[in-house]
Every structure is written in structure tokens, then in C-alpha cells.
Amino acid sequence: MTAPVYVALLHFPIRNRNGDVVTTAVTNMDIHDIGRSARTFGVRKVFLVTPIEMQHDLVGRILRHWSDDHAREYHPDRVEAVSLVRLEKTFDCVKAAIRAECGGEEPEVVLTDAKPLPNVVSCADYRRELMTPGRKRPTVIVFGTGWGVSDAFHPAVDRILAPVDGPEGAGGYNPLSVRAAVAIILDRLLGRRTGAAGAF
């Protein structure tokens, strides 16, 4: 058992290819694939964060589609995954929703990024923190879209996870799709380990 873990996928404030702060569009594939990873690894909820009203209308329709009786019968695994997904307009709303579910506890905000940032915590160390008996403080793991989460978000961040690197090591090629990054990071933090715990 771990402390409650949540995932937030930010669509604002996001960097574009020129480093400007932009709002990105929600991707259908992210909803399904991140929902499946969340359900597999015991994440409580996945928050899609976008301030754009039209995106709420569109994504709201998708979420409603995957909650009706036909979908339940036709594709129950997908319905179970998508049922964890929530839409919020701001990250403050995400924190408020988590506090409401966790007896008022303020969530620890943990950022992910492919690029090296200062003062990172490894997944192995953070996994140990999450598994500390008696830990009640919830955690929200934040993922980006576009070219990643803008520095403008950094004041809201408590911890930063070390990037996932391949055999080339730090500075080598590592920009994963957000779906792959979510699956790898959730496995490192929450996945069942048999035998010696991995060295991540």
C-alpha cells in the first residue's frame, strides 16, 4: 500500500517548439492510454487540465461515451480505465479535488520532464517515500504535453523526478511520448517488484 497517487496531464502552461507558453489540445489517445496505465498501477484519478471551454465540451462527450451501458458491455476494460479520468480547468482545481478526497491533505506536486533539471529525486528514492508506512500525504505526478511543462509552472512544484534515460545516459536521446513516460514512471514508482527491487 502506498499513499494516494494522482496523475495530472497539463495542457497549459506548456512550451511550444519556440519556447513560448501555449495551451495544447487534449488527445484522445492520451485519455485511453494514460487511463489504462493509471488503472493498472493503482492511481486514484487522472486529471486532464485545460482552461479551454470547447475542449471541455469535446472531451466531456468522449468521457460520457465511455461511461454508457453500451460501452460498458462492449469494452469493459476501457470503461474502467476511462472512469478514472477527470477534466479540470486549472491546476488549483486539481489540488482542491485531491484535498476533497484526502481529508484536506495538501498534495505533494511532483513534476516530470525529459530534460535534466536541478535537485531531482530518483524514482527509486521517491518510491521508498511513497511506500513509507503511515504516509498519508497524497502525491500528484505532473506530465506535460507539447514540448513539455513551461517553467511558469515551476513555483507550483515541490519535487522533480529524474528523467527516464536510455542506455545513452544523461544527455542522450530520451524524449518519450507522454503515454510511454507515464507507463514507465508509474511502473517505477508503483509497479509490483518480485525479488530484488529494481535500481531505478
Ligand SMILES: C[S@@+](CC[C@H](N)C(=O)[O-])C[C@H]1O[C@@H](n2cnc3c(N)ncnc32)[C@H](O)[C@@H]1O
Ligand atoms: C513533452 S510531452 C510530449 C507530448 C507529445 N506530443 C506526445 O507524443 O506525447 C511528453 C511528457 O512526457 C514526460 N516525459 C517524456 N519523456 C520523458 C523522460 N525521458 N523522462 C521523464 N519524463 C518524460 C514529460 O512529462 C513530458 O512533458
